[in-house]
Amino acid sequence: MERLLLTTLLLPLLSVDSATSNLEGQSLLFPRESATDYVLLTPQQQKPLHNFTLCMKAFSDLPRDYSLFSYATRSHSNALVLHVNRPGEFSLTIGHSEIVFRTPQPSQGPFHVCVSWESSTGIATLWVDGRPQGRKGVNKGYVLGAEAKIILGQEQDAFGGGFDEKQSLVGEVWDVHFWDRIISMKRTGPSCQNGNLLDWHSLTFQSSGDVVIKPKLWR
Numbered sequence: 664m665e666r667l668l669l670t671t672l673l674l675p676l677l678s679v680d681s682a683t684s685n686l687e688g689q690s691l692l693f694p695r696e697s698a699t700d701y702v703l704l705t706p707q708q709q710k711p712l713h714n715f716t717l718c719m720k721a722f723s724d725l726p727r728d729y730s731l732f733s734y735a736t737r738s739h740s741n742a743l744v745l746h747v748n749r750p751g752e753f754s755l756t757i758g759h760s761e762i763v764f765r766t767p768q769p770s771q772g773p774f775h776v777c778v779s780w781e782s783s784t785g786i787a788t789l790w791v792d793g794r795p796q797g798r799k800g801v802n803k804g805y806v807l808g809a810e811a812k813i814i815l816g817q818e819q820d821a822f823g824g825g826f827d828e829k830q831s832l833v834g835e836v837w838d839v840h841f842w843d844r845i846i847s848m849k850r851t852g853p854s855c856q857n858g859n860l861l862d863w864h865s866l867t868f869q870s871s872g873d874v875v876i877k878p879k880l881w882r
């Protein structure tokens with residue numbers, strides 16, 4: 664009983680404990696299926712987003728769908744969601760509207776995915792392993808709210824919660840970068856460094872549950 668009380672008192676204190684680290688060469692590992700393990704990312708600036716580019720590398724061999732990146736606002740828990748439906752099939756949700764990109768060579772290995780979106784036209788572009796996978800329109804005119812919870816490892820169905828273990832990531836992610844603008848893939852090359860909202864080399868985050876940081880296995 665006492666221990667329970669102590670835990671209840673400590674948890675809110677621990678949960679505000681976020682730190683900034685350089686995760687270069689490191690990977691965030693989600694070792695088990697759960698509705699409790701996740702990483703909350705704090706962007707370098709909070710601002711409404713008219714445009715964005717998101718790049719990340721990931722590995723999972725889950726046979727089911729899973730969430731890669733979940734950006735929720737109070738009004739839209741699915742303000743921005745990047746989801747893998749099956750190997751090589753990505754779904755992008757902007758303000759609860761979803762589009763699907765099917766890539767021609769679904770691979771089981773680690774992948775590097777980048778997606779950009781522009782509010783004024785609604786056009787989203789997806790790249791996998793540095794190759795463009797086409798452009799589609801979604802939710803033209805929408806603006807992502809500034810006050811957001813950005814979560815890796817789980818998909819939010821509420822602001823900062825509402826997790827479903829059947830959408831959790833079992834696997835790992837690394838080299839996550841997020842910009843408030845459209846990044847030219849030709850200019851940055853396949854490495855996609857130095858996000859101005861989220862930068863893997865200076866990442867402010869807080870992990871909950873069983874999340875392990877390990878040197879990355881893949882480039």
Ligand SMILES: *[C@@H]1O[C@H](CO)[C@@H](O)[C@H](O)[C@H]1NC(C)=O
Pocket residue numbers: 713714781782783843844845
């Ligand atoms: C978003 O991008 C469009 C064109 O790509 C640009 O005209 C507009 O100024 C950008 N908006 C913001 C807020 O950066």
